[in-house]
Amino acid sequence: MDYIQGKFLKIDLSKNEIAEEMMDENLFKYYFSGSGIAAYMLYKEKTYSLSSFSPEMPLLIIPGFLTGTPIPSACKTSICSKSPLTNTWCESTVGGYFGAELKRAGYDGIYIIGQAVKPVYIFINNGEVKIKSAEKIWGKDIYIASKLLKEETDDKSIIMCIGIAGENLVKISGIAVVKEYNEMRAAARGGLGAAMGAKKIKAIVARGTGDIKFSNKTELIKSVKSYIPSIKENTSAFSKFGTAGSVPGAEISGDLPIKNWRGMSWEEGANKISGQTMAEKAFVKHHTCFACPIRCAKTVKILSGPYQGEETEQPEYETIAGLGSMLLNDDLATLIEAADLCNRLGLDTMSTGAVIAFSMEAYENGLITEKDTGGIKLNWGNREAILNLIPKIAGKEGIGVILSEGTKNAASHIGGVSREFAIHIKGLEVAFHDPRLWATMPLNYATANRGGCHLESLGYLAETGRFNPSLLGFNSDRTWEENIEMSIKLQDFMAALNALGICKFVLLGGIGPEQITHWLNLTANWKLNIGELLFVGARIYNLKRVYNNKIGFSRMDDILPPRLLTSGRTKGSFAKKNPQLDRMLERYYQLRGWDEFGRVKNDKLKELNLDNLII
Numbered sequence: 001m002d003y004i005q006g007k008f009l010k011i012d013l014s015k016n017e018i019a020e021e022m023m024d025e026n027l028f029k030y031y032f033s034g035s036g037i038a039a040y041m042l043y044k045e046k047t048y049s050l051s052s053f054s055p056e057m058p059l060l061i062i063p064g065f066l067t068g069t070p071i072p073s074a075c076k077t078s079i080c081s082k083s084p085l086t087n088t089w090c091e092s093t094v095g096g097y098f099g100a101e102l103k104r105a106g107y108d109g110i111y112i113i114g115q116a117v118k119p120v121y122i123f124i125n126n127g128e129v130k131i132k133s134a135e136k137i138w139g140k141d142i143y144i145a146s147k148l149l150k151e152e153t154d155d156k157s158i159i160m161c162i163g164i165a166g167e168n169l170v171k172i173s174g175i176a177v178v179k180e181y182n183e184m185r186a187a188a189r190g191g192l193g194a195a196m197g198a199k200k201i202k203a204i205v206a207r208g209t210g211d212i213k214f215s216n217k218t219e220l221i222k223s224v225k226s227y228i229p230s231i232k233e234n235t236s237a238f239s240k241f242g243t244a245g246s247v248p249g250a251e252i253s254g255d256l257p258i259k260n261w262r263g264m265s266w267e268e269g270a271n272k273i274s275g276q277t278m279a280e281k282a283f284v285k286h287h288t289c290f291a292c293p294i295r296c297a298k299t300v301k302i303l304s305g306p307y308q309g310e311e312t313e314q315p316e317y318e319t320i321a322g323l324g325s326m327l328l329n330d331d332l333a334t335l336i337e338a339a340d341l342c343n344r345l346g347l348d349t350m351s352t353g354a355v356i357a358f359s360m361e362a363y364e365n366g367l368i369t370e371k372d373t374g375g376i377k378l379n380w381g382n383r384e385a386i387l388n389l390i391p392k393i394a395g396k397e398g399i400g401v402i403l404s405e406g407t408k409n410a411a412s413h414i415g416g417v418s419r420e421f422a423i424h425i426k427g428l429e430v431a432f433h434d435p436r437l438w439a440t441m442p443l444n445y446a447t448a449n450r451g452g453c454h455l456e457s458l459g460y461l462a463e464t465g466r467f468n469p470s471l472l473g474f475n476s477d478r479t480w481e482e483n484i485e486m487s488i489k490l491q492d493f494m495a496a497l498n499a500l501g502i503c504k505f506v507l508l509g510g511i512g513p514e515q516i517t518h519w520l521n522l523t524a525n526w527k528l529n530i531g532e533l534l535f536v537g538a539r540i541y542n543l544k545r546v547y548n549n550k551i552g553f554s555r556m557d558d559i560l561p562p563r564l565l566t567s568g569r570t571k572g573s574f575a576k577k578n579p580q581l582d583r584m585l586e587r588y589y590q591l592r593g594w595d596e597f598g599r600v601k602n603d604k605l606k607e608l609n610l611d612n613l614i615i
């Protein structure tokens with residue numbers, strides 16, 4: 001293969017075995033790489049019938065097909081397995097520098113099975129791979145562990161690491177990627193930190209100095225360069241404030257969830273914790289992911305608590321919603337401190353914010369008392385409550401034992417009416433874009449393969465025109481039917497983008513499927529058209545759906561929590577447009593080629609050339 005190395009690393013921790021495998025070139029043509037190839041491998045091996053913590057369950061770490069090339073924002077790595085939180089297909093995708101470094105070290109992916117006897121880390125150094133003891137760093141926070149690992153290996157290593165939450169098998173734990181101390185990106189969703197912890201892997205350390213293979217280098221660089229100025233211009237606000245800059249606008253439109261999704265407006269609070277306010281009060285510097293001209297990442301100063309004065313990641317939009325508006329926490333210092341704590345401990349800030357919001361509502365309803373919390377009053381916006389609960393969740397202490405299982409499981413445990421306000425889809429706490437405002441988001445959330453995920457279609461960006469829907473062939477003035485068609489096309493496009501390793505925010509820079517296809521063709525010497533790119537995306541999307549079908553997920557799981565279906569917001573330009581989800585689902589299944597129960601039909605699999613995977 002002259003456009004990709006094609007080599008995967010296969011590790012069996014139970015047997016302490018390390019091997020290399022050259023992948024069949026056709027797999028890259030069929031699934032690109034990243035979450036696409038992962039879907040194929042996990043499905044083919046029938047891992048849907050395994051438990052997520054079983055030693056036989058593979059953990060796959062696969063950079064996107066284009067990751068490491070000069071294509072803008074081609075930096076992503078997908079971590080895939082069966083979710084410990086939701087029991088569904090799970091992909092959690094992370095930016096930063098790990099994927100490019102892994103490729104430079106000689107590998108296009110890592111496949112890990114088994115379970116180590118004692119904590120380990122895996123050191124991948126320019127084609128040489130060692131499984132080393134992590135006993136000295138087990139129990140350390142992500143930043144400290146990364147620092148120690150850099151000292152022990154190479155200062156230029158890129159570290160993929162779990163925190164104490166992952167070690168403790170907390171189901172809302174994530175995996176961090178660290179380049180520099182206090183700078184991290186996270187594969188946060190779905191509890192894959194616990195999947196890594198179950199294998200007793202504290203970290204994977206990559207160091208590579210080789211070249212990354214791709215074709216037509218000169219032409220590709222020339223083409224990419226010509227788009228950088230317009231990408232920068234179109235994303236200048238994003239560059240300036242990060243995703244955090246969207247908070248005030250989201251509050252005005254009614255997209256921002258408030259007080260566990262039942263608040264109507266919170267203008268003053270939103271402004272106090274926005275990216276604009278952080279730029280004034282805490283900003284230190286901009287940083288970025290591999291090959292990304294947008295530079296949405298920021299470093300800020302910690303304004304309170306034990307790490308006051310140190311630097312940390314600026315909380316992003318989703319984190320601000322989770323640890324801010326969802327909890328009515330309008331104190332910037334508390335927000336930054338809480339986000340930093342989650343990062344250090346390896347918790348998903350979104351699920352953590354959501355489960356704390358849930359616990360505050362349970363407290364308000366007398367379903368949790370101070371006896372349960374060790375005397376902490378779980379009042380809305382209470383700084384002490386937020387900062388106390390986070391380490392309790394990561395350490396599975398006291399009330400944290402229940403909350404560490406995620407909102408759905410916590411509600412089952414607490415009982416009473418708590419399930420009414422446990423806001424999750426298929427067990428994943430819903431991402432913080434209010435589906436009541438959008439024509440496509442209810443469908444997107446209900447059918448997203450990993451549960452309540454906004455990234456599987458980004459419909460809200462297309463509906464506002466921030467990603468131009470005409471690039472996928474849709475007008476701004478769409479019929480009901482066209483909205484469903486657009487949802488499907490967006491899902492397929494996002495599945496393809498994810499497998500390619502491109503950050504979806506590049507779409508805000510005016511880049512669309514035409515440009516992506518052109519760059520892909522240059523890189524791999526292929527001759528795909530946009531339809532064929534979307535066809536691969538459809539293949540991947542459907543394969544993840546069949547995986548879930550095999551576990552037993554069907555139409556009855558494609559639902560939204562009652563609060564998001566029936567309680568129309570009174571604020572915002574889209575207010576009171578409650579989704580007609582049932583009707584939409586029926587048509588969506590027809591257009592998808594699924595049966596009335598939401599199962600992918602064999603004919604559909606044949607149409608996608610997946611005959612060999614019909615089981």
Ligand code: SF4
Binds near residue numbers: 075096289297504505
């Ligand atoms: S837009 Fe932000 S998240 Fe995406 S690649 Fe660039 S810096 Fe990373």
